[in-house]
Amino acid sequence: MQTKIAIIGVGLIGGSLALCFKGKPDITVVGYSHTREVMERIEARGVADEVTMSLEEAVHDADFIFLCVPVGILGRYLQQLSRLPLKPGCIITDVGSTKASIASAADVLSLHDVHFIGGHPMAGSERSGVEAASTLLFENAYYVLTPSQHATEEAYQSLEKLLAYTKSHVIRVEPRLHDDIVGAISHLPHIIAVALVNQVRAYNESNELYRQLAAGGFRDITRIASSAPDVWRDILLSNKEVLLRLLEDWRCHVDRFAEMLAEENGEGIERAFREAGAFRNELPERRKGAIQPLYDIYIDVPDVPGVIGQVATVLGVRQINLSNMQIIESREDVPGTLRLSFRDEKEMEKARNLLMKLEYSVYV
Numbered sequence: 001m002q003t004k005i006a007i008i009g010v011g012l013i014g015g016s017l018a019l020c021f022k023g024k025p026d027i028t029v030v031g032y033s034h035t036r037e038v039m040e041r042i043e044a045r046g047v048a049d050e051v052t053m054s055l056e057e058a059v060h061d062a063d064f065i066f067l068c069v070p071v072g073i074l075g076r077y078l079q080q081l082s083r084l085p086l087k088p089g090c091i092i093t094d095v096g097s098t099k100a101s102i103a104s105a106a107d108v109l110s111l112h113d114v115h116f117i118g119g120h121p122m123a124g125s126e127r128s129g130v131e132a133a134s135t136l137l138f139e140n141a142y143y144v145l146t147p148s149q150h151a152t153e154e155a156y157q158s159l160e161k162l163l164a165y166t167k168s169h170v171i172r173v174e175p176r177l178h179d180d181i182v183g184a185i186s187h188l189p190h191i192i193a194v195a196l197v198n199q200v201r202a203y204n205e206s207n208e209l210y211r212q213l214a215a216g217g218f219r220d221i222t223r224i225a226s227s228a229p230d231v232w233r234d235i236l237l238s239n240k241e242v243l244l245r246l247l248e249d250w251r252c253h254v255d256r257f258a259e260m261l262a263e264e265n266g267e268g269i270e271r272a273f274r275e276a277g278a279f280r281n282e283l284p285e286r287r288k289g290a291i292q293p294l295y296d297i298y299i300d301v302p303d304v305p306g307v308i309g310q311v312a313t314v315l316g317v318r319q320i321n322l323s324n325m326q327i328i329e330s331r332e333d334v335p336g337t338l339r340l341s342f343r344d345e346k347e348m349e350k351a352r353n354l355l356m357k358l359e360y361s362v363y364v
């Protein structure tokens, strides 16, 4: 029997889910887009078997409906679904980054013979749109499902079985607890990154050197400041109460640093770094397949033509399996840094030994 999956909103997350399901036995993936322009991009990227601009057609006879639109319009789509003829027993889920508001919005479906299960894959990127979609995005990431009175245990199990195609680890978390935790580990960091970039952007207006000198530390902590503004507006507004509380706590932490500086409390500063470092070093390995392969090495190379070819040739001759090569620093008149990513630790070690023979600095 054919399983029909409708993906509503085929961007980074919807497109990545579509790619995980497309081509699997007895599965048909139908993408829905609200504009012709986005529809054409979805078709060009080839992530779905069919693409339509009719919501009714997309969800007609669907076994699973994934709502992958920005958080602010999830409720509106649930309302629309409640007015459409859906297949009895159909499982509706979402991927929104907050979970409490959608859990209560799902009450609108209570009179229907359908299931609703809130969902949130803990994987993503600062990139957006279907062009950024990847089959590997969810690999090894946690995928949160929230307990719901609108779904049976059998429905959970069907969804979990389908999500096995994403190679993620499904975990169940209550919506409010989810929003507290994800507020701290995802939403607050996005606010801090944006505020920091805007602080430096203001200084840069009077002196371009700020931008020119911005190096690894600034880039590392601010990558997520490039995330999609509309998606993040909705996420932050829908977790407002939690974030206001977290920002109060954040102010206390910043004030504490200011005090330590004013008092020249070197011991306190050292302790803060020691405690933070110990906690951070204990974080689980980055759980992404596509964006963060497991074993990276870095190589500082001069900014001269042919250097990438030289590195590729050294590895190619020994048939070393490289997953990705990326220039992560490229500035005028200074060496650039190449990041070489390997799926296998032994391959990475072999590559490191070979590259050390070139006269560049190689480090992990």
Ligand SMILES: NC(=O)c1ccc[n+]([C@@H]2O[C@H](COP(=O)([O-])OP(=O)(O)OC[C@H]3O[C@@H](n4cnc5c(N)ncnc54)[C@H](O)[C@@H]3O)[C@@H](O)[C@H]2O)c1
Pocket (backbone or CB within 6 Å): 008, 009, 010, 011, 012, 013, 014, 032, 033, 034, 038, 068, 069, 070, 071, 073, 095, 096, 097, 098, 120, 121, 122, 123, 124, 125, 126, 127, 128, 129, 130, 228, 231, 235
């Ligand atoms: N970006 C991340 O890292 C991440 C991670 C996990 C979950 N999420 C959640 O996933 C959802 C989608 O985010 P994304 O990063 O894939 O964003 P995206 O911008 O890449 O994709 C959103 C898609 O929704 C479409 N869309 C926008 N308005 C629409 C409308 N009115 N009707 C139909 N389609 C519409 C857009 O055209 C786009 O294709 C959000 O709810 C977000 O909170 C994002």
Ligand SMILES: O=C(O)C(=O)C[C@]1(C(=O)O)C=C[C@@H](O)C=C1
Pocket (backbone or CB within 6 Å): 096, 097, 121, 122, 123, 124, 125, 126, 127, 185, 186, 187, 224, 227
């Ligand atoms: O890695 C990133 O760029 C992300 O922003 C991913 C990230 C996160 O903050 O960890 C962002 C939003 C999500 O809802 C889940 C994951």
